Amino acid sequence: MEERLIGRASEERVVREFADHVSPGRVEVYRLLGFDRVPGRREGVYLYDLSGKRYINCRSSGGVFNLGHRPPRVVAALRRALEELDIGDHILLSEQRARLARRLAELAPGDIRYTLFTPGGGEAIDVALKLARGWTGRPRVISARHGYHGHTGLALSAGDERFKRHFEPLAPGFEQVPFGDADALEAAMDDRVAAVIFETIPATAGILIPPADFFPRVRELCDRWGAVMILDEVQAGLGRTGRMWAIEEWGVTPDILVSGKGLSGGVYPLSAAMYRGHLDTFFRRHPFIHLSSFGGAELGCVAALAMLEETTSPGFLDHVEAMGRRFEAGYARLKEAHPDLVAGWRRRGLMMAFELAEDRLGPFMTYALGKHGVLAIFSDFRPRAMQIMPPLIITASEVDEVLTAMDGALATVRELAAGGADPPYIP
Ligand SMILES: Cc1ncc(COP(=O)(O)O)c(C=O)c1O
The missing domain is CATH 3.40.640.10 (Type I PLP-dependent aspartate aminotransferase-like (Major domain))
Structure with a gap:
């Protein structure tokens, strides 16, 4: 049997080697954002870190994973x-x-x-x-x-x-x-x-x-x-x-x-x-x-x-729009539940900005979403705008999973912001 590529070293060791030989500066930022996790197994909308924790990838590397991981x-x-x-x-x-x-x-x-x-x-x-x-x-x-x-x-x-x-x-x-x-x-x-x-x-x-x-x-x-x-x-x-x-x-x-x-x-x-x-x-x-x-x-x-x-297969683009609408309905519920934190959203298909009330909340939300099993980042020039870019093949139940995680993450953000903490990282 050939040795697997994923998980040959412990997560701690990979982080250390990365800091020693790739980029200590990046490791510092990943730590601040709570994302010092090493991507391991990946499939469809899911990404697992080396410890086995599962994330829904709503970053998709800006569209690289439009069809999910390893289509x-x-x-x-x-x-x-x-x-x-x-x-x-x-x-x-x-x-x-x-x-x-x-x-x-x-x-x-x-x-x-x-x-x-x-x-x-x-x-x-x-x-x-x-x-x-x-x-x-x-x-x-x-x-x-x-x-x-x-x-x-x-x-x-x-x-x-x-x-x-x-x-x-x-x-x-x-x-x-x-x-x-x-x-x-x-x-x-x-x-x-x-x-x-x-x-x-x-x-x-x-x-x-x-x-x-x-x-x-x-x-x-x-x-x-x-x-x-x-x-x-x-x-x-x-x-x-x-x-x-x-x-x-x-x-x-x-x-x-x-x-x-x-x-x-x-x-x-x-x-x-x-x-x-x-x-x-x-x-x-x-x-x-x-x-x-x-x-x-x-x-x-x-x-x-x-x-x-x-x-270009039949129904593919209709699915993208239908999932976008499902997200949008969920965003409306999140705004109702967290009116102090959620300002609104912009959307075309599954290219979405989920907008928070102030810029410093974006890095908190990135951090909190990671804790709730969703990978998503704030926008460089408008940190209050979370980029929600899931793979286009996301299903209705996976959309609902993301929305549930966002609800939990918003509660975490409220605690972090109320504690008067500085945001973990602003570019
Ligand atoms: C809008 C846009 N244009 C160009 C690029 C550059 O692409 P690459 O990273 O493949 O050089 C990016 C990368 O994020 C991008 O988002």
Whole structure:
């Protein structure tokens, strides 16, 4: 019998080794938040720590686990792929990459046609911004304050000031406007803007839902000034909002749509910058201008096709919306039971912010939810907004389990807050 991978060492020993050789700073923060637990067995919506305590994963790593942990169809496809394939050579042709790109073109909004694959979401954003600058020959990029697009080069520059301040000078030409404010965007536009980039529903900012006319106006401003419109759906795409792509709600087609995280079912790193046909004139002149050894790895492509099969199966998106509604009904009951602590919620499908009365309650709630068996975190730029992002395959009884845990966690939060304790951690 082969030795198992999970649980070879005690939890204490793993924490010690992690602190000694990976990151003592992170271990300190995990301790403060009461999350110094080591993930072990995982299956569906559940994650178990090495001591066997069970959690419902309402973080889903921002969408990586949209289909839950180790989705059987995707795991089987990856196993099967290992019989015949490997990563592939990224500068050669690829049958699997072509097949996945064709499927994405079928599913993407409007006339989006081509895909360039990368391992991570940040790199896919870099590709999108390189394409926008290369195609327009312009320098300026406008993005959102409190936005997050990854920690790599141009993606970092497009994100909020907080992520960048230790690394100045960064790429010049990047400016931020408040998210959802089309007038501010209009005032910032000119004929030197290469790209406007937003998360369709910014997660780190607190799961914000822009007004109905926002994205149509962004589209119109980009058209008026000849700028490339880029949407980041690394978290919001692939069924998370109850639609295949979150932007479908606003009925506009971006020039570039970026996907990642859940794209290959949580078992292989794969991200994608998908773009409309006219932009390809730039890559046609420079077909090897962005290279990434692991970009479009064939194993990941096979996993992604299996993920898409599941996400596009009949009734899948209806289920997402039905579970979202069930959560919403529960949130209303929680607000009634804890009017002093609960301010409200925002929701599209299963992309949800559960909003507490003040910022300092978010870290308390993260801590308390962990104690009650639910993994969920507060938003970086709006700590009062708890991000509730369960796997899309969550069932009605599992939703009820989460709601019961939230009820218990709120009681714990009340005790913690009444004790006058400082929140355990604020970024
Ligand atoms: C909206 C958004 N864009 C981009 C990224 C970057 O993706 P990755 O971590 O795969 O580089 C993230 C990661 O959390 C994200 O949430």
